[in-house]
Amino acid sequence: MNNQETEIQLIQITKKFGNFTAVQNVNLEIHHGEFFSLLGPSGCGKTTTLRMIAGLEEPTEGQICLAGEDVTYKPAYLRNVNTVFQDYALFPHMTVEENIYFPLKMKKVKYSSARAMIEEALSLVNMTGFGKRYPQQLSGGQRQRIALARSLVNRPRALLLDEPLGALDFKLRIAMQKVLKDIQKNVDITFIYVTHDQTEAITMSDRICVMKDGVIHQIGTPDEIYNSPESTFVASFIGDMNFLEGQVVQKGENSVTIDVDGKPIISTRFEGTFSKGDSVVACIRPEKICLDKMCDSEFQNKFENHFQASIHRIVFRGTDYEITLKFGQSEIRLIESASEFNNKKIGDQLFIGFQKDDVITYLKECKKVCDYETNLDN
Template structure:
């Protein structure tokens, strides 16, 4: 069992259907390919999503995540492969016949309609009875806290309120699968963070399956039960936020999910549960072993900024990992300070420290000679 799997087994919550071999995925993508001429926007991609998940597709612009979302919605057909929804192949089923709704980044509200008419539009198109429309609209209006605004039109609303109208319109038809295409991108930071938790609460209340596309790693890690990190039309790694952050499998994943320090070197030994790496940036470094790594292999020691201890005093001689340099820059974030330390080798490492004292009492300043150290279990060895 891998280290990440061991961690998950030790702290596994009650609801982890992806860890059950007998569980049937609610959404299954099998060998999906989408080509535009010679370019493969999606390249032999397979993925399982389980009922009730808040699943995130995370990656940079152009990685294929929005194309994948549009294929789930039915707006784009795959070149090849199968899309199974609750066991049914829907690859050739048109959007209006799928139990799926999509919330767009632009919100796409009708400017001449009131809030309640925008929300009710899809139900009216489906011929739902007037009394049921009223009941459903009232239900979602209360859920997204839009009661005082139902008679307003979109131009009379704030960005956050428009976002809630678009969400209510997506929820009112009670889809089995709700797709969200970067729905919070137009909101300011504080409102975006507030809305993230509201979306999580709504999903939990309704028991629906949400799939969100985002390039914001903090957003994905806050909301998602699992994340698929994408690059060039492929999935690089899938896991829970904790698994991806603590145990990335590649430098790409490590760098995309948060900040990371990478110290390049060569493996010189692998014994007693520790890998020894000789690095020009820090001498001999020790990392907990995650499996077979051959001596002589190129490797990178990855350690997160918050896992680095920072001190002006030289650490004890028995500390496994220690490097020194001078403070090049300091960023003050209120609760945290970010230190950029330039090593003697020329590489810069980043250390994040909690501000337990006031700014004027901070003992470490610019150009100070400092020592960075970390536990072997706090780092991850990456070979690609």
């Protein structure tokens, strides 16, 4: 990340399949050595974007630059970027070694001089000694590593990964995330990572680009994306979020007060402009909310927003509890660790409190609301 030179640049990229617009007006600038994620639900255009960078798809409009060179219409085999496919795409009629040799063979490297490079690639992914096996004789995680070794052996400028961990089980996925991150540090190659898994994107990326319906919603560091989502879609897609619908009752310079089912909620962060009477959505992360039996002055001083609500649902999640409280028609979820849980019961009347700086307010447009509602259904 110290090196800020631009590796890949997408300028006003649009891709249409017949009448369907898969990607619309995408502008991206990816820096050298960056771990950059394209994140979004299925069908958001992230894979299409990746395939256009790889050269497997031609954009309908726009320009793609690779290290300053316009490669928009250059075929895939002349581009110095490699892809790790979701199904690994290892050649089943070749051994592991032959698979890794393939890109070198295409560059007319003799097998004798390629040997060392193949061995190095194998050791990079911790698969030394597997060279003589066939892909069918390997497990999913091993195939994944071989695909990685094959894509890295000729040192491309960028590695494109299309949901590479999608087919692995949970534990293996976590392990492979670490492997990927370590390898990326070792080889100093730009990684562009396509995923629909927000946790994966947040834990691994330097920067994330959130997409939906072919449009970029936000580009930023994991911190920015998580803590300052620019739309209700980003807010709902990344992490857990409470959505409280209400009306603006007071609009100050730096804060806005919203009436949610009779409770005034103060928010200091908002996207867009709105005035008194507007319908808005106030968003608050469950982990930012505190729960107390008493509403003493200390509690009141700490949390600008505090009111009473009753426990509606309790879900035990192993390390913690997810508690849903109800006030009026609105529900609010929060997380409490097992040690603090203290045998709370459904129906208990408790006080919830959260800071005004943790509430982000968005104008309630029909489309955006639909965004997070459909997302919650998933």
